[in-house]
Amino acid sequence: MSRDLRLDFFRGVALIFIFIDHIPENILSYFTLEAFGFFDAAEVFIFISGFTAALVYGRRLAEKGALYATAQVLRRAWQLYVAHVFLFVIFIAEVSYTATTFKNPMYNEEMRVADFLDEPHVAVVQALLLQFQPTFLDILPLYILMLVIFPVVLLGMQRHPLLVLLPSAILYVTVQMFGIAVPAYPEGHVWYFNPLAWQFLFVSAALLGHARIRGQTTLPWPRVLFSAAAVIFIAAFLIKLSWTIHGVWEPFPGLFLKQLWPINKNNLSPLRLVPFYALVVLVATLVPRDARFLEAAAARPLVLCGQQSLEIFCLGIILSALAHFILTEYGASVTMQLAVNAAGIAVMFLTAQVIAWYKTVDRTPVLLPAAASRQSSDGVAE
Amino acid sequence: MRRRSCFGVAALAAAAPFLGLFPARAEHECEVPPEMIQVSVKLPHLAARLKAREPVNIVAIGGASTTGTAAGSPDLAYPHRLQLALAKFFPDAPITVVNKGVPRQSTRQMVGRFATDVIPEDPVLVVWETGISDAVRGIEVDDFATGLQAGIDEVKNRSIDILLVDMQFSRSTATIIDFERYLTALHKVADLNGVYVFPRYEMMRYWSEQNMFNFDEVAADERARLAARVYDCIGHKLAQAIRLAVQ
Numbered sequence: 001m002s003r004d005l006r007l008d009f010f011r012g013v014a015l016i017f018i019f020i021d022h023i024p025e026n027i028l029s030y031f032t033l034e035a036f037g038f039f040d041a042a043e044v045f046i047f048i049s050g051f052t053a054a055l056v057y058g059r060r061l062a063e064k065g066a067l068y069a070t071a072q073v074l075r076r077a078w079q080l081y082v083a084h085v086f087l088f089v090i091f092i093a094e095v096s097y098t099a100t101t102f103k104n105p106m107y108n109e110e111m112r113v114a115d116f117l118d119e120p121h122v123a124v125v126q127a128l129l130l131q132f133q134p135t136f137l138d139i140l141p142l143y144i145l146m147l148v149i150f151p152v153v154l155l156g157m158q159r160h161p162l163l164v165l166l167p168s169a170i171l172y173v174t175v176q177m178f179g180i181a182v183p184a185y186p187e188g189h190v191w192y193f194n195p196l197a198w199q200f201l202f203v204s205a206a207l208l209g210h211a212r213i214r215g216q217t218t219l220p221w222p223r224v225l226f227s228a229a230a231v232i233f234i235a236a237f238l239i240k241l242s243w244t245i246h247g248v249w250e251p252f253p254g255l256f257l258k259q260l261w262p263i264n265k266n267n268l269s270p271l272r273l274v275p276f277y278a279l280v281v282l283v284a285t286l287v288p289r290d291a292r293f294l295e296a297a298a299a300r301p302l303v304l305c306g307q308q309s310l311e312i313f314c315l316g317i318i319l320s321a322l323a324h325f326i327l328t329e330y331g332a333s334v335t336m337q338l339a340v341n342a343a344g345i346a347v348m349f350l351t352a353q354v355i356a357w358y359k360t361v362d363r364t365p366v367l368l369p370a371a372a373s374r375q376s377s378d379g380v381a382e
Numbered sequence: 383m384r385r386r387s388c389f390g391v392a393a394l395a396a397a398a399p400f401l402g403l404f405p406a407r408a409e410h411e412c413e414v415p416p417e418m419i420q421v422s423v424k425l426p427h428l429a430a431r432l433k434a435r436e437p438v439n440i441v442a443i444g445g446a447s448t449t450g451t452a453a454g455s456p457d458l459a460y461p462h463r464l465q466l467a468l469a470k471f472f473p474d475a476p477i478t479v480v481n482k483g484v485p486r487q488s489t490r491q492m493v494g495r496f497a498t499d500v501i502p503e504d505p506v507l508v509v510w511e512t513g514i515s516d517a518v519r520g521i522e523v524d525d526f527a528t529g530l531q532a533g534i535d536e537v538k539n540r541s542i543d544i545l546l547v548d549m550q551f552s553r554s555t556a557t558i559i560d561f562e563r564y565l566t567a568l569h570k571v572a573d574l575n576g577v578y579v580f581p582r583y584e585m586m587r588y589w590s591e592q593n594m595f596n597f598d599e600v601a602a603d604e605r606a607r608l609a610a611r612v613y614d615c616i617g618h619k620l621a622q623a624i625r626l627a628v629q
Contacts (some may be wrong), residue, residue, distance in 0.1 A: 024562035098554050104597040105452040106609050107552055135520060135560045189520060247566070250573070258574055262527045262567065321557070328556045331591065 004055075005294040005303055006287055011048045012306030012352075015316055017041035019344055022136055022320035023327070027337050035244045037279070038236050038263055039272040042139060042193070043201060045313075047280065048306075049143060050202035054209030057154055062213070070151040077147035083314050084140040088127050090318060091134050116186065126185035133184055136317055138192035145195050146202045153203055157210045165207055172200035175267055190266070197267040201276075219284065229281035236275035304352035311355055312348050319344040411594060412615035414585050419619060421626040423578040425543040428507045429628035431475070438477045440464075441500045443492055444511030447550050448483030453610035456481055461509070463617025464624075471625050480505070488515045489529035496536050508537050509620070511547035511582075517564040526564060530571040538575070545578045545627070547620070551586035578627060580620050586612070 017032040018041045034040040053073070061069040096117055116123035116132070126132035130141040156164040174180065175197040181190040219225055239255045246254035254261075263271045293299055305312045323340040330336065431438050442448050442461035450459020465479035482499045484492075489512045500508055510533060516526045530546075537544045548568055549561055565583060572579045589595055595612050597605055 024556075024560060095558050098558050102554055103602075103605065104552055104554075104609075105605050106447060106550060106612065107555055108446075108452060190522070192520070247570070257570075261570065261574075262524050264522075264524050266522050266524070325557045328553050 004289055006283075006289060006291070007048050007052055008303045008306035009294055009299055010044060010283070010306070011052075011309050012302030012304070012312075014041040014044035014048070015305050015309060015312050016302070016345055016348065018045065018313070019316035019320050019348065020341060022317065023323045023337075023340070025327075025332065026323075026341065027334055028341050030244065030248075036237050036241045037275060038240055039276040039279075040265075042265075043268075043272065043276045045139070045309075046142070046146075046198060046201050047205040047276070049309075050146070050205030051209040053147070053150055053202075054154070054157070054206035055213065057150065058157075058210050058213045061154060061158065066151075066155060069154065073147055073150050073154070077144050077150075080140055080144045080147065080310060083310055084130070084137065084144065085128065087137055087140070087314055087317055088132075088134075090321075091137060094321065095134075123185070131185040133189075133192060136320070140313075141191070142193040142195055142198055146199060149199075150206070153206055154210075157207060161207050161210070164203060168200050168203040171196055172268075176270065179267065181266070192266060194267050201268060201273065219281065222285065225281055226285050229278035232275055233278040233282055236271075236278070301349040301352065304356050305348055308352045308355045312352055315348055315351055316344075319347060411611065412618055414588055414619065418581055418585055418588065419623055419626065421578055421623050423545075423576055423627060425507060425545070425578075425624065425627045427541060427543045428624070431506045432472055432628055435474045438468075438472075438475050438507075439503055439505045440468075440477065440479045440507045440509060441482055441503050441505040442479055442509040442511065443482040443495065443500055444509075444547065445483060445487055445492075445514055446485035447514070447613075448481060448511045449485055450481075450483070450609075450613055451485070452606065453613050454606045458610040458613060459483070460613040460616040460620070463614045464509070464620050465617075467618045467621030468624065471621060479509075483511075486515055488519060488521055489513065489526050489533070490521075493529055493533040493536065496533060500537070501540065505542055507543040507545070507624075509545055509547060509580075510537075513549045513561075513564050513568050517549065517559050517561050520560075523563050523567050527567045527571050530568060531575070534571070534575050534577060545580060545624075546572050547580045547582050549583045551583045551590060553590055578623070580623055582616060585616075585619065589615075 017034070020026055020028045020032050021034055021040060023029070029035065032041065033044070057069050057073050060072055099117060123132055130144065133141055153164055175194065180196060181194055182196060183189070184191050239260070242253065242255040243257055243261070245252045246257065260271065263269050265272065294303065323344050326340055327336060428438065428440075440461075442464070446452075448459065448461060450456060450461075453459060456462060459481060461479045461481040461483075465477055468477045468479070480503050482495070482503075484495070487495075492510070492512055512530070512533075513526070515521075516529075534544055546568060548565055561583065569579055571577075589612075595608055597608060600608055
């Protein structure tokens with residue numbers, strides 16, 4: 001079966017949105033999911049990650065057994081971990097530089113972001129334990145944790161989907177009812193993406209991915225599900241759009257603003273989850289696997305970004321910090337904002353292109369006579 | 383250290399014509415564009431008190447920028463500057479602004495102080511400066527919003543007027559602290575409750591863009607004096623906003 005380009009494409013879109021949304025007061029953020037959905041690109045990212053994890057490692061499990069599949073999942077978790085530590089080092093550099101060169105006494109008391117510099121030995125260890133999660137460095141720890149538990153999820157799904165779905169759903173509902181949070185460093189902080197809640201999105205996405213491996217490629221009760229999803233999505237869309245317009249132009253009424261806002265992101269409020277799944281149903285129905293646009297040249301950069309998701313995600317985090325720095329330092333006119341966004345997206349596209357090119361070259365076997373004979377004599381490659 | 387900053391200034395000066403920095407200095411130091419001081423919300427209880435020429439008690443509750451330690455003395459903090467400016471605008475009513483700033487408190491912690499620090503002062507107006515610690519500590523935006531709501535309710539239920547003062551702006555910290563979510567939440571809560579927000583963040587950003595109050599260019603012992611000037615401007619502008627809200 002050929003690769004499902006929809007996954008790559010929409011993950012690419014999510015990565016671009018994450019970059020845009022991470023630049024504060026960015027005009028383009030009025031055009032991302034955040035502006036017209038109760039959810040944002042984080043849900044897309046975690047959903048597609050769970051779905052693809054089930055596809056990829058489910059096949060490994062079938063082909064090469066549980067031990068190998070587990071080893072591969074953990075290897076991926078390790079890669080993510082290393083990437084997270086790399087981003088953390090950049091963050092430390094940025095903050096300690098700012099803190100030591102800062103001269104304005106009006107912030108001495110309150111701007112204690114650099115508190116951790118007083119006890120770097122603790123802070124660094126906490127970061128290595130994924131307990132110290134500065135702003136924007138909070139989604140990778142969730143993803144890492146999800147992969148670490150994934151072998152168990154995978155083996156459970158293999159037995160019976162309910163074996164995984166039930167505990168996951170019960171945990172999610174418990175968090176919604178009792179508001180349990182996972183503590184983080186420094187004291188009083190919690191995991192921004194509460195893993196006890198967000199696991200449900202990852203696991204349910206994995207179950208859908210696993211269902212596909214088992215041969216189920218269509219939705220049950222397609223008509224009912226589609227109509228329900230359309231109603232839910234459109235209602236949520238209109239409400240959120242009214243909020244966004246209200247935020248820009250006050251006379252426009254924000255529908256149900258008083259009743260519904262704020263919608264909890266940390267615990268993945270059902271108000272985020274349900275409209276998100278509605279969108280998933282709509283997209284799965286309306287965008288067929290072989291949709292023409294996925295092969296189009298214009299979609300290519302996004303597909304490539306989605307395929308190199310870890311590298312592009314990290315790059316996006318760094319670029320959005322850089323973009324924010326440029327905008328605060330050199331003025332944030334609309335032209336400047338657009339230029340910074342365009343430059344960042346261009347860098348992401350180019351990098352994805354380069355990595356994709358490198359991987360193809362790397363994978364193409366070069367059959368020199370010596371190498372060929374050595375390979376055949378060894379018998380096993382890699 | 384010194385050499386680096388000299389170099390920085392020189393580089394900035396050289397690049398300034400291209401970057402559009404250093405536009406013509408505004409005439410008065412505190413000058414802001416008129417749309418930054420537009421007040422559509424009224425403060426009815428304060429207005430009535432002023433009209434009756436009765437003594438006015440105002441409580442300023444907030445964090446370190448309310449305490450005003452950076453300027454060196456409570457008389458130089460913005461609440462006292464506000465009192466002086468209001469006294470000029472309303473010479474007929476005796477006006478006191480009580481400073482109840484405690485550094486490094488979250489919005490929820492401040493709400494916990496309302497019963498002991500705010501209500502017993504019998505204020506007719508509460509000026510609530512908050513949001514910085516919440517953003518610095520990365521407190522959940524939900525928690526922040528519900529904290530604000532609780533504080534506003536507590537004050538409004540006692541027929542006391544309230545206005546909010548949002549965060550301080552500084553270019554260097556803006557890049558490492560994500561204020562936007564908290565600013566949006568604060569303005570949204572205020573909007574839902576019909577409460578005026580004094581746009582301190584926007585104002586200080588404007589001053590920063592105009593290159594007023596540049597802390598990098600002055601000697602260390604001058605910085606407290608510069609901070610005092612900023613607080614004076616905040617107090618003055620806030621008094622102007624309050625005057626508009628009682629007209």
